Structures are given as structure tokens and as C-alpha cells.
Amino acid sequence: MTHPLARLPGGAGRRGWSLLVLLVAAVVASPVVGVAAVAVAGDGLTAPGGTGEMIATTALLLGLVAVGTGVLGTGLAWLVTAYDFPLRRTLAWLLVLPLAMPAYILGFVFLSTFDYAGPVQTALRSVLGDDLGVGSDGLPVRSVVGAAAVLVLTLYPYVYLTTRAAFLELAPTAYDAARSLGAGRARAFRVVLLPLARPSLAAGLALVMMETLTDFATVQYFGVRTLSVGVYLAWKGSFDLASAVAVAVLVLLAAVVVLALERALRGRASYAQRGGRGSGLARRRLTGPRAWVATGAAASVVALAFALPVVRLVTWALSALGDDTGAGVDDRFADRLVSSAVLAVVVAATCVTVSLLVAHALRLGGGRVVRGAAQVTTFGYAVPGAVVGIGVLVVFQGADDALVALGVEGGTGLLVTGSVLGVLVAYVVRFTGPAYQAVDASFSRVPTSLTQSALSLGAGPGRLLTRVHLPLVRPGVAVALTLVLIDAVKELPLVLLLRPFGFTTLSVWVYELASENFWERAALPALLIVALAVLPVVLLNHSSRAVDPSARVVR
Amino acid sequence: MRRLLIAIAALPLLPLSACGLGGEEADLQVYSARHYDLEAAFADFTEDTGLTVEFLDGDDAELLERLKAEGDDTSADVFMTVDAGMLWNAAEQDQLAVMDSAVLEEAVPRDLRDPEGRWAGLSMRARTVVYDPEAVDPAELDAADTYAGLGDPQWQGRICMRDETSSYTQSLVASLIDLHGRERAQEIVESWVANDVEVMSNDIELLEAIDAGGCEVGITNHYYLARLLEEDPDLGVEIYWASQEGDGAHVNISGAGVVAESDSPAEAQQLVEWLATDGQSQFVDDNHEFPVNPDVAPEELIAGFGDFERMPVDAAAYGSLNADAVEVLDAAGYR
Numbered sequence: 001m002t003h004p005l006a007r008l009p010g011g012a013g014r015r016g017w018s019l020l021v022l023l024v025a026a027v028v029a030s031p032v033v034g035v036a037a038v039a040v041a042g043d044g045l046t047a048p049g050g051t052g053e054m055i056a057t058t059a060l061l062l063g064l065v066a067v068g069t070g071v072l073g074t075g076l077a078w079l080v081t082a083y084d085f086p087l088r089r090t091l092a093w094l095l096v097l098p099l100a101m102p103a104y105i106l107g108f109v110f111l112s113t114f115d116y117a118g119p120v121q122t123a124l125r126s127v128l129g130d131d132l133g134v135g136s137d138g139l140p141v142r143s144v145v146g147a148a149a150v151l152v153l154t155l156y157p158y159v160y161l162t163t164r165a166a167f168l169e170l171a172p173t174a175y176d177a178a179r180s181l182g183a184g185r186a187r188a189f190r191v192v193l194l195p196l197a198r199p200s201l202a203a204g205l206a207l208v209m210m211e212t213l214t215d216f217a218t219v220q221y222f223g224v225r226t227l228s229v230g231v232y233l234a235w236k237g238s239f240d241l242a243s244a245v246a247v248a249v250l251v252l253l254a255a256v257v258v259l260a261l262e263r264a265l266r267g268r269a270s271y272a273q274r275g276g277r278g279s280g281l282a283r284r285r286l287t288g289p290r291a292w293v294a295t296g297a298a299a300s301v302v303a304l305a306f307a308l309p310v311v312r313l314v315t316w317a318l319s320a321l322g323d324d325t326g327a328g329v330d331d332r333f334a335d336r337l338v339s340s341a342v343l344a345v346v347v348a349a350t351c352v353t354v355s356l357l358v359a360h361a362l363r364l365g366g367g368r369v370v371r372g373a374a375q376v377t378t379f380g381y382a383v384p385g386a387v388v389g390i391g392v393l394v395v396f397q398g399a400d401d402a403l404v405a406l407g408v409e410g411g412t413g414l415l416v417t418g419s420v421l422g423v424l425v426a427y428v429v430r431f432t433g434p435a436y437q438a439v440d441a442s443f444s445r446v447p448t449s450l451t452q453s454a455l456s457l458g459a460g461p462g463r464l465l466t467r468v469h470l471p472l473v474r475p476g477v478a479v480a481l482t483l484v485l486i487d488a489v490k491e492l493p494l495v496l497l498l499r500p501f502g503f504t505t506l507s508v509w510v511y512e513l514a515s516e517n518f519w520e521r522a523a524l525p526a527l528l529i530v531a532l533a534v535l536p537v538v539l540l541n542h543s544s545r546a547v548d549p550s551a552r553v554v555r
Numbered sequence: 556m557r558r559l560l561i562a563i564a565a566l567p568l569l570p571l572s573a574c575g576l577g578g579e580e581a582d583l584q585v586y587s588a589r590h591y592d593l594e595a596a597f598a599d600f601t602e603d604t605g606l607t608v609e610f611l612d613g614d615d616a617e618l619l620e621r622l623k624a625e626g627d628d629t630s631a632d633v634f635m636t637v638d639a640g641m642l643w644n645a646a647e648q649d650q651l652a653v654m655d656s657a658v659l660e661e662a663v664p665r666d667l668r669d670p671e672g673r674w675a676g677l678s679m680r681a682r683t684v685v686y687d688p689e690a691v692d693p694a695e696l697d698a699a700d701t702y703a704g705l706g707d708p709q710w711q712g713r714i715c716m717r718d719e720t721s722s723y724t725q726s727l728v729a730s731l732i733d734l735h736g737r738e739r740a741q742e743i744v745e746s747w748v749a750n751d752v753e754v755m756s757n758d759i760e761l762l763e764a765i766d767a768g769g770c771e772v773g774i775t776n777h778y779y780l781a782r783l784l785e786e787d788p789d790l791g792v793e794i795y796w797a798s799q800e801g802d803g804a805h806v807n808i809s810g811a812g813v814v815a816e817s818d819s820p821a822e823a824q825q826l827v828e829w830l831a832t833d834g835q836s837q838f839v840d841d842n843h844e845f846p847v848n849p850d851v852a853p854e855e856l857i858a859g860f861g862d863f864e865r866m867p868v869d870a871a872a873y874g875s876l877n878a879d880a881v882e883v884l885d886a887a888g889y890r
Contacts (some may be wrong), residue, residue: 041562111756148760220720233719233881236722237720237881238881239644268692320744390624393620393625496614497614497620498621499611501581508612517759
């Protein structure tokens with residue numbers, strides 16, 4: 001086992017806390033197990049035809065997206081933490097915003113902008129003539145590369161956020177030592193900082209890969225046949241839940257590989273820092289053209305990934321409001337906004353609490369099984385939302401039947417139908433992954449000696465959590481809250497499938513309109529989703545400013 | 556700090572208590588995969604009958620799984636879809652009750668309802684050919700088998716269609732398998748692919764591409780064209796009723812059935828009957844669909860598309876051949 005905590009002495013851990021980890025893992029695993037059981041009981045698992053090709057396409061897409069987000073995310077994080085340039089502060093948080101744009105909206109916006117009938121190619125044709133020198137079909141936007149580009153632009157913030165948090169938490173001692181020993185900034189970055197930030201880079205990349213694995217909207221728009229398209233085709237095209245589950249299991253296996261790679265990338269090393277959380281690096285002020293190149297680079301990423309789609313959406317929203325009274329501005333408006341917001345807050349608080357408890361429990365020790373269970377809690381993120389949804393339905397129904405069989409009248413009474421509990425459980429299954437990744441990455445920089453000292457000085461596990469661990473992993477908690485809030489606001493398949501009558505979120509509203517191609521009318525609720533998702537980004541910015549050592553700018 | 560943690564841990568209980576208070580339930584609850592303004596039609600139904608209706612939108616395959624998982628605890632009374640194959644599937648999986656309804660037998664043509672009375676079509680959507688009048692002379696199109704005719708080499712590089720994940724594409728190909736057999740259907744799809752068909756991810760995009768000159772011929776649902784024409788009467792796209800000298804234009808239905816475990820099957824059936832009769836216009840007109848009831852006239856704009864012969868709807872074929880259609884599309888490399 002390569003996990004740094006493997007070295008934590010006193011391996012057995014606290015029984016109660018270990019049980020908690022096992023319980024969370026069981027809850028997260030249950031929907032997939034449930035749906036697989038139903039599928040096996042049906043026709044047995046058989047992968048549909050063309051699976052090999054889909055695996056190859058998925059691997060190619062994953063590779064492109066991983067490289068793209070890794071370079072873009074880490075590069076930008078380094079740029080905003082190590083250098084100072086005009087608008088740096090503003091850009092540092094604007095760069096997170098693309099996360100607020102749901103892929104099912106962005107994919108469409110991009111195609112409508114860059115495809116044949118879109119404004120870009122139309123303008124190009126009017127200048128360059130009809131065939132643009134590439135034939136009558138126009139530019140080949142609809143391809144793996146096109147899909148990868150869109151995914152990189154939406155997903156790089158995961159890497160950016162996690163690595164930036166790492167750079168901000170770094171104790172400058174190692175870096176300063178390297179510099180004083182004669183290493184240039186670039187070399188010190190590559191040899192000292194990048195390896196130290198590896199757990200965060202790995203955590204960010206793991207999230208990106210899992211998002212890519214479960215993405216259906218973007219790949220469908222771009223005509224790329226990945227495994228999640230396979231799930232869709234098997235289930236909805238062939239009415240074959242068993243094949244769909246078989247492919248979903250493949251997706252899950254791919255996620256296991258991704259997470260194993262993440263562990264490998266973290267390596268055997270321990271990433272704990274002496275002296276607790278660092279206060280980051282001294283920032284170097286860029287001047288002259290170099291400063292403007294830095295500003296320009298960061299600004300153009302924000303423009304392409306966020307401003308452009310927002311402008312498109314605003315244009316549509318205005319045109320919908322202009323020529324249609326039924327654009328949806330009525331009393332349901334506030335209702336849906338509140339539904340989305342409340343759900344997101346509750347889900348984020350729950351997921352982050354669960355992740356914090358699990359990571360803390362791991363710190364207290366526990367064997368291989370407990371560590372494995374902790375890993376299982378992140379797998380839900382790699383399961384397509386619809387599969388999680390059906391799984392939760394199946395499990396709740398099973399629990400109900402079991403209780404009725406035991407003679408409990410009416411079963412649990414918790415049957416998912418119309419129960420917000422079902423939605424909540426499903427969200428926890430799905431989103432504990434990102435929360436745990438962020439919290440765990442922060443934990444990995446807390447020295448185990450600190451935990452041991454606190455314990456040996458007589459602090460109980462509860463006190464250790466609230467007084468020692470929580471304050472030290474606050475940046476990770478902030479990132480985790482932001483990620484889950486944003487994800488929960490954007491989330492569609494779970495809430496669509498499990499929600500009770502009368503409970504409509506903004507994402508469901510967008511779905512209803514967009515699935516019938518009412519894009520202009522969908523623009524307004526889509527913008528609201530973006531606006532709602534921007535809020536936690538602002539809050540995160542606020543909370544990370546507390547640890548932002550702007551006082552240490554080198555003049 | 557500990558108090559804060561406890562507060563956070565208790566947060567999830569908030570919405571639970573809130574939903575326990577929940578509002579009053581409507582008389583009828585509809586699971587619907589149809590997302591066009593249903594509110595207006597249901598409001599009229601409530602006015603006519605005094606029965607209140609609420610509905611839950613979703614994806615049809617997922618709603619069907621939800622129905623199955625909920626079993627006899629379901630609160631749903633009516634299941635509404637936009638695909639005959641899905642209705643057939645729901646009936647096959649015992650999720651729909653038999654409606655013994657003289658009203659529906661009278662109002663809905665035989666091929667648009669289940670022979671055993673478990674579901675009825677409520678509106679028709681035709682999937683036919685559209686073209687750019689500046690680039691295409693309609694006489695070029697094969698009037699006997701227009702869909703297969705698009706595989707003729709003269710259409711090389713000129714056609715646009717929807718992607719294989721679209722249920723529209725799947726049910727069209729399923730109907731071709733039903734008509735011509737799987738082997739011939741495979742040849743037809745391969746001939747489209749050989750013609751470098753440009754595959755689009757939605758119908759509006761496809762129509763706009765034709766309007767902009769990116770494609771010359773495409774296949775779309777008639778109401779998307781109607782919707783764009785409503786916004787822009789000068790749109791450069793014309794409709795062509797496919798296969799009028801052959802089997803007729805491909806049609807699918809939007810329809811509904813009473814949920815097998817419904818608590819109010821009689822009222823649920825009343826809603827389906829109302830939608831097929833008094834409520835037809837309210838149900839179909841907003842989305843420019845054709846009424847199933849021959850006594851009800853289609854709205855003006857689509858009436859202007861002219862009369863057409865339709866391919867008989869064979870729900871069992873759409874439902875049972877859909878998987879074959881996906882395989883055919885896969886094997887042909889259609890994407």
C-alpha cells in the first residue's frame with residue numbers, strides 16, 4: 001500500500017470511527033450493487049457490441065483531457081500564486097468560474113457558436129468565401145478534439161483549484177532553500193514545488209477524469225462514442241438495463257484505474273510539512289510586456305471558457321424575453337431558485353461533513369480494509385447519475401420490502417417516492433468523491449506526528465477533529481464545499497429522476513426546455529444556474545484570501 | 556466549534572421536516588416524458604372535470620424504471636411518453652393497466668393505440684424530409700421511398716441527419732427494418748453513411764444548417780420546422796412529405812396509459828380520454844403536432860404543410876426493433 005498513512009503507527013484505529021468509514025462506503029456502494037443485482041437477475045451482464053471501440057475512444061478522450069487540464073490548471077495556478085501582474089487577484093478567482101457552467105449547456109453553446117451555421121464560421125465564410133479552403137462541410141468542429149477542448153475548458157478549474165490551494169498552503173522553506181542553493185525559479189518549481197503539490201494535482205486530475213468518464217452531454221453533441229454513450233444507447237436505445245449496467249461497471253473500472261494512478265502519482269512519499277500549514281510563496285511582480293502577457297493569457301482563458309458562453313446565453317435570454325411572454329418569468333421562478341439553492345447547501349454540508357469524518361477516521365488508524373473503504377466512498381462520482389438514481393430507488397425499495405417482510409407495517413416509510421431523503425442519499429453517493437478528494441489532499445499535508453502528539457497529550461478523537469485537524473485542513477474544506485455546491489447546483493440526472501412532485505430545480509427547468517430545443521427560453525434559467533454557482537466561488541475566494549499572503553509580494 | 560459541527564450535521568434534516576409538511580396532493584399525478592406546455596391543457600381539464608392534475612417531467616426510460624422500482628407504492632396515475640416503442644415497452648413490462656374504453660376506440664385510429672387497450676396515442680409527429688429550395692428540386696427526391704432514396708450517390712455530401720442516440724433516428728430505422736427487413740435496412744443506412752451524411756445533435760441545429768447552406772437535404776420532425784417558421788416565415792427550408800408514392804411518411808406518436816398500480820384508475824382513464832377528445836387541440840396545437848383524432852383539425856400552420864399519407868405506426872415493431880436499429884446504425888458506422 002502506497003498510502004502515506006500506512007506508516008501511521010497504532011494501526012488498529014478506533015473501532016467507532018472505522019465503522020463509520022465502512023458504513024459510508026457501504027452506502028456509497030449500495031446503489032451500484034443494487035442495480036447490478038437487478039441486472040444480473042434479469043438477463044445477466046453482457047457488454048454490447050462495439051465496446052472495444054468505445055473503450056479506445058474513451059481512453060483517447062481521457063488522455064487528451066488529462067493532459068490539457070493538467071497543463072492549463074497547474075500552469076494557471078502557478079501563474080497566479082508565484083507572480084504578480086495587473087488584475088491578478090480578480091483573474092485568480094475568475095479562473096474558477098468555468099466550473100459554474102454545466103457541460104450540457106456549454107457543449108451546446110460551443111457547437112452553436114462554432115458549427116457551420118454559427119456566427120464564427122458564418123463570419124469566416126463571408127470573409128474567406130464559401131468553402132474556407134476545407135470543403136463544403138466547414139470546419140471539423142464535431143470531433144474528439146472538439147469535445148476534448150470543451151471538456152478541458154470546463155474542467156481545468158478542478159486542477160487549478162486543488163493545485164492553487166496546494167501552492168498557497170506550501171511552507172516556503174523548501175522552495176526558499178532551493179532558491180538560495182542556486183536553483184532558478186523554474187527549476188525550483190519543477191524540482192521542489194511540483195512534487196510537493198503532487199497529491200493535489202492528482203486529486204484534481206482524478207476529478208477531471210471521473211467527470212470526463214460520466215459526461216454524456218458534451219460527447220453526444222460532438223458525436224464522440226465514449227462508454228457513457230454506450231450506457232445511454234444500451235439502456236435507452238435497446239431498453240437493455242443489463243447491458244447498460246455492464247457498461248457502467250466498465251466506467252467504474254476505468255475510475256478505479258484512474259484512482260489507482262492517482263495513488264501511484266502520489267507515490268510512496270509523505271507530503272506532510274514541518275511546522276504546520278505554510279503561508280505560501282513570495283510572489284514576484286512582473287513588469288512591462290511580461291506582465292501584460294500574463295494578464296492576457298489568464299484573461300483569454302476566462303473569456304473563452306466563461307465570458308463567451310455567458311454572452312451567448314444573455315443574448316438568447318434577451319431575445320426570449322423580448323418576443324415571448326412565456327419566457328418563464330413568473331411565480332415559479334423564485335420557487336425553483338430556492339429549491340436549487342437549498343438542495344445545494346444541504347448536499348454540500350452533508351458531503352463535506354461525511355468526507356471530513358472519513359478522512360479524520362483514517363487519521364486515527366485502521367487497517368487495509370478501512371483504507372480501502374475510504375477509497376470506495378469516492379467511486380460514486382464515477383458512476384453515471386442515472387445509474388446512481390435507479391440504484392437508490394432499487395435499494396430503498398429493497399429495504400422497504402425487507403422491513404415489511406419482517407412485519408414492520410408500511411416498511412421504512414422512507415420509500416424514495418417523493419422523499420427528499422432519496423435525493424439527498426443519491427447526492428451524497430455521487431458527490432462525496434470530490435469533497436473527499438479535496439479534504440484528503442489537505443489532510444495529507446498535516447504531519448502524522450501532529451496527530452500523534454495531540455492524541456498522546458490526551459485529546460480525544462472529537463477534540464482532535466475540531467481543534468487540530470479542522471483548522472489545519474480548512475483550505476481543503478473550503479475547496480470541497482465549493483466543488484460540491486457547484487456540482488449540486490448543476491446536477492441534473494439525479495434530481496430529475498428522484499425528485500418528488502412539485503420539486504423543480506433550475507437544472508430540471510433547463511432540461512425541460514433544452515430537451516425540446518427551446519434554447520432561447522432555456523437561457524435564462526441556465527444563467528441563473530451559473531449565477532448561483534458563482535456564489536460559492538466568490539465565498540471561496542474570500543476564505544482563501546485569509547491565507548493569501550499578499551503581504552509578501554516581493555517588490 | 557463542536558456546536559457548529561452538530562448544526563451542520565443536523566442540516567440534512569431540514570428539508571425532511573419541510574417535505575413532511577408537504578402541500579396537498581392533486582387528484583391525478585402524471586409521469587411525463589413530454590415537456591411541451593402541459594400546464595395549459597391540464598388546467599382546461601381541471602376546469603372541465605374538477606379533477607386537479609400535477610405532473611413530473613423526466614426521461615421516459617428513467618421514468619419507466621422509477622415506476623417499476625416504486626411498484627405498488629407509486630403515486631403516479633398516468634404515464635405519458637413521446638415514443639410508441641416506449642409505450643409498448645411499458646405495457647410489455649406490465650406497468651400499464653387495461654383501459655376498456657369505447658371513447659378511445661372511437662377517437663383514436665386503430666394503429667395508434669394498443670390492441671389490448673393499455674395505451675393510446677394522443678398526438679402525431681411526422682419525421683420527414685426537408686430541403687433547401689435554392690439547392691434542391693423536389694423532383695430529385697425519390698417519391699416512392701424517400702428515406703432509402705437519400706442513399707443514392709447523387710446526394711453525396713448533401714445530407715444531414717440526427718445522431719444515433721436520438722430516439723427519432725432509432726425509431727425511423729426500426730420502421731425501415733419493419734418494412735424492408737434488417738438486411739435491406741442495413742444497406743439503406745450504409746448508403747447514407749457512404750454519402751457522408753453529416754450527423755447533427757439536434758433538429759433545430761439541422762434546420763438552421765440547411766437554412767445557412769451547410770446541408771441541402773435533411774430529415775426532421777415536422778414541428779421543429781413549424782416552430783422555426785413561426786419565428787421566421789422566410790426561413791429557407793421547405794418540407795417534403797416522404798414516400799407518398801410508397802409506404803408514406805414515418806410517424807411516431809406521443810401517447811399515454813394508466814399506470815397499473817394507480818390509486819385512481821377511473822379518473823386517470825378519464826384524463827387520457829379527455830386528451831384524445833375534448834382536449835385534443837389544447838394538447839397538440841402549441842407544439843404544432845397533428846391530432847390523432849380524425850374529427851379534430853390540425854392547427855393552421857401545419858395544415859399549410861398539406862395532407863399526407865403516413866406509414867402505419869407499428870408500436871410493437873418500434874419497441875421490439877429499437878435494439879436492432881441501434882445495432883444496424885452501429886454496424887454501418889453511422890455517427
